Structure formats: structure tokens, C-alpha cells
Amino acid sequence: MHTGKGRIDEILISGERAAQISCHPGLIPAPGRYLLAHAEADSSAPLPHPVFNAGYAPDGFYAAAPIPSTWLPGLELNLQGPFGRGFNVPTSARKIALVAASGSASRLLSLLEQLLAQKAEIVILSIAxxxxxxxxxxxxPLSALPETAPWADYLALDLPRHQLEFTLEKYRPILLTAGVVELLVETPLPCGGIAECGVCAVRQRKGYALACKAGPVFTLTDF
Ligand code: FES
Known part of the structure; x- marks a missing residue:
């Protein structure tokens, strides 16, 4: 875990607001992992904001949407991290499905660089x-999941915690037709595990897990 300064170089508005952040290379979160970012100049946000990678930039990375509305170009951020468990795509995977059920595919997009380098065929299912x-x-569209899952030898699903139980109940048989399945569970991540606040708890097969430390990326077999 590192701490350091970051700076918002640019705000990108394409459906949702996202940000280009420059920072030390050691702070750039791998796909699925996250930083905690706090702007001292922003008195309206006492808690840090979790920042996921949506792609790599020349001096840093693109922070996945959504970002706080108070973040503007030039704003300095105190950064901590990276935290958590990220995606672990098998290097042998050649047929990849990225499924965004959370309303934003941006947290999945940081996988593209690796996937294109390993010459994978990529399908993105998204409502956005x-x-x-x-x-x-x-x-x-998301409705293509039943045909896409059996084709995929790796499938990443991004979804909010409140949809987890319903999604697994309804789609587990379909998801099991894919090779490896990982789930990025979107929850609040206010302390990154440092204060053990428990806000990020996710119910699993063997009890509760803290998404901030054991996740936010889990395997389908965890549930
Ligand atoms: S965010 Fe506080 S314990 Fe996970």
C-alpha cells in the first residue's frame, strides 16, 4: 500500500463524468483494485472516494465513473492504495465476456489493454x-448473456451488491456455462479495511466477507 499525491488533469464527460489522474506509477490500481482518494480542498466530502481504474494514461490512469461532482481539473488528491483483490484473467483465455450490470462498464475497461495484448476476442454486454x-x-445488450456465457472462457461481471443475491439466484446456471467467472461487487468502501467499519460486507457461501479486502473482485465459487 502506498500513499501519495495525485492531480486531476482532465474531466471527461461521455455519459458519466470520469477523470484523468496523474500520480506515481506505484499508485495506479490494477484492474478491479482501487485507491482511496481525498481532496483536502473539498470540505463537502469528509470521507475518501474509492477510485477504480478505467484505463491507462501517459502519466497515470483514467478514474472510472462515477466521480464526485466537486472534482475539477487541477484538484489535488491525497491517494492511498491500491487496495483489495482485483481481476485475475487467465493468460490462456481467448474468448472474453465483460458484463456490466451496474449501469457503468468503466470499471471493466481497464482490462482491455491486457486482453487485447493476449489477442482475445472481447464481447462487452452493457446497458450503458x-x-x-x-x-x-x-x-x-445484457439480454445476450445466455448465448454469450457458454462461448466465454472468462467472464467478468460488474454488479452492485444489492443485485447480487437476485442475480445469482436467476443466472447462476447460465454463468456456470462460462469458463472462469469473476464478480466485481460494487459496495461503499469508506475505509479500505483500515478501520474495519464493516460497511462493505458481502454475504458468501461461508459467511460474510469484507469487499474492501477479500474483494471487491470475487470468484463465482465464493458464493
Ligand atoms: S470499507 Fe470499511 S471494512 Fe470494508
């Missing part, structure tokens, strides 16, 4: 519109 992606990436 997606722009500026390589033409080779196929974009489908």
Missing part, C-alpha cells in the same frame, strides 16, 4: 452506451 472502443470489440 459505450464510445471510443476498438472496432474489434463487440457490444451487446
Amino acid at each position: 452506451p459505450l464510445e471510443n472502443l476498438p472496432r474489434a470489440i463487440e457490444i451487446l
Whole structure:
């Protein structure tokens, strides 16, 4: 875990607000992991904001949407992290499905660099519109999950915690037709595990787990 300064270089508005953040390379979160970011100049936000990677930038990374409305270009951030368990895509995977059930696919987009490097075919299922992606990436609606899962040898699903139980109850048989399945569970992450606040608890097969430390990426077999 590192601490350091970051700076918002640019705000990107394409459906949702996202930010380009410059920082030390050691602070850039791997896909699925996160930083805690706090702006001293922003008195309206006493708690740090969890920041996920949506892609790599020349001097840092693109922070996944949503970001606080008070974040503007030039704002300095105190950064801590990276925290948590991120995605672990098998290097042998060649057919990849990225499924955004949370309303934003941005937390999944940081996987693209690795996936394109390993020459994988990529399908993104999303309810949100997606722009500026390589033409080779196929974009489908969420309703294509039953046909897509059996094709995929790796599937990443991003969903909010309140949808977890319902999603697994309804779609577990379909998800089990994919090779490896990982779930990025979106919860509040106010302390990153430092204060053990318990706000991020996720119910699993063997009891509760803290998404801030044991996740926020879990495997399907954890549930
Ligand atoms: S965010 Fe506080 S224990 Fe997980």
C-alpha cells in the first residue's frame, strides 16, 4: 500500500463524468483494485472516494465513473492504495465476456489493454452506451448473456451488491456455462479495511466477507 499525491488533469464527460489522474506509477490500481482518494480542498466530502481504474494514461490512469461532482481539473488528491483483490484473467483465455450490470462498464475497461495484448476476442454486454472502443470489440445488450456465457472462457461481471443475491439466484446456471467467472461487487468502501467499519460486507457461501479486502473482485465459487 502506498500513499501519495495525485492531480486531476482532465474531466471527461461521455455519459458519466470520469477523470484523468496523474500520480506515481506505484499508485495506479490494477484492474478491479482501487485507491482511496481525498481532496483536502473539498470540505463537502469528509470521507475518501474509492477510485477504480478505467484505463491507462501517459502519466497515470483514467478514474472510472462515477466521480464526485466537486472534482475539477487541477484538484489535488491525497491517494492511498491500491487496495483489495482485483481481476485475475487467465493468460490462456481467448474468448472474453465483460458484463456490466451496474449501469457503468468503466470499471471493466481497464482490462482491455491486457486482453487485447493476449489477442482475445472481447464481447462487452452493457446497458450503458459505450464510445471510443476498438472496432474489434463487440457490444451487446445484457439480454445476450445466455448465448454469450457458454462461448466465454472468462467472464467478468460488474454488479452492485444489492443485485447480487437476485442475480445469482436467476443466472447462476447460465454463468456456470462460462469458463472462469469473476464478480466485481460494487459496495461503499469508506475505509479500505483500515478501520474495519464493516460497511462493505458481502454475504458468501461461508459467511460474510469484507469487499474492501477479500474483494471487491470475487470468484463465482465464493458464493
Ligand atoms: S470499507 Fe470499511 S471494512 Fe470494508
